[in-house]
Amino acid sequence: xxxxxxxxxxxxxxxxxxxxxxxxxxxxxxxxxxxxxxxxxxxxxxxxxxxxxxxxxxxxxxxxxxxxxxxxxxxxxxxxxxxxxxxxxxxxxxxxxxxxxxxxxxxxxxxxxxxx
Amino acid sequence: xxxxxxxxxxxxxxxxxxxxxxxxxxxxxxxxxxxxxxxxxxxxxxxxxxxxxxxxxxxxxxxxxxxxxxxxxxxxxxxxxxxxxxxxxxxxxxxxxxxxxxxxxxxxxxx
Numbered sequence: 094x095x096x097x098x099x100x101x102x103x104x105x106x107x108x109x110x111x112x113x114x115x116x117x118x119x120x121x122x123x124x125x126x127x128x129x130x131x132x133x134x135x136x137x138x139x140x141x142x143x144x145x146x147x148x149x150x151x152x153x154x155x156x157x158x159x160x161x162x163x164x165x166x167x168x169x170x171x172x173x174x175x176x177x178x179x180x181x182x183x184x185x186x187x188x189x190x191x192x193x194x195x196x197x198x199x200x201x202x203x204x205x206x207x208x209x
Numbered sequence: 210x211x212x213x214x215x216x217x218x219x220x221x222x223x224x225x226x227x228x229x230x231x232x233x234x235x236x237x238x239x240x241x242x243x244x245x246x247x248x249x250x251x252x253x254x255x256x257x258x259x260x261x262x263x264x265x266x267x268x269x270x271x272x273x274x275x276x277x278x279x280x281x282x283x284x285x286x287x288x289x290x291x292x293x294x295x296x297x298x299x300x301x302x303x304x305x306x307x308x309x310x311x312x313x314x315x316x317x318x319x320x
Contacts, residue, residue, distance in 0.1 A: 136297070138307055138309055138310070190305065195258060195260070198245075200253050200254070
């Protein structure tokens with residue numbers, strides 16, 4: 094399977110615990126995005142990378158959230174001291190941007206986080 | 210004001226009708242516009258992109274862009290029950306910038 098892979102598919106955790114999600118983008122894709130989506134809402138931008146550089150992090154995102162993309166390959170999203178409000182689907186998407194404004198994102202199946 | 214706004218719906222149309230989905234955006238300098246479709250329980254997938262004022266057609270889908278009014282729409286002709294999904298409008302503010310999504314419009318096509 095050469096699509097975007099996310100692990101785990103589901104994560105149940107207790108409030109206050111730390112969690113880490115992994116995303117493996119399509120190979121050769123230089124861009125990687127993290128979004129969060131709750132029921133009935135569109136994907137909410139969290140952060141994105143071009144190669145290994147983190148270009149932007151949402152101002153709405155607290156310091157409990159951190160993301161990395163070492164060597165410009167896979168990425169991890171860590172949430173520290175989880176809260177019930179963090180419960181959501183966390184989506185990863187990748188793209189190959191050569192320049193210009195045309196950019197097609199390919200999404201993974203997501204990680205569903207439930208904080209009890 | 211949200212950067213990208215859509216009516217959440219649900220929008221219900223009979224099979225064979227034209228479905229019209231609308232989106233407005235706040236940043237006048239936005240460069241490019243996308244429509245993604247998301248089936249229930251699945252991830253979004255790209256169906257259309259548009260960059261210039263006017264219409265762009267792809268099969269049964271037509272995207273329309275009016276930058277002066279900061280408005281983009283998606284028309285689905287001959288709607289089918291398989292078109293029932295949530296349609297997400299996405300906007301790229303500038304070349305190389307991030308992609309911002311609206312809240313999505315749920316479309317239901319009734320047989």
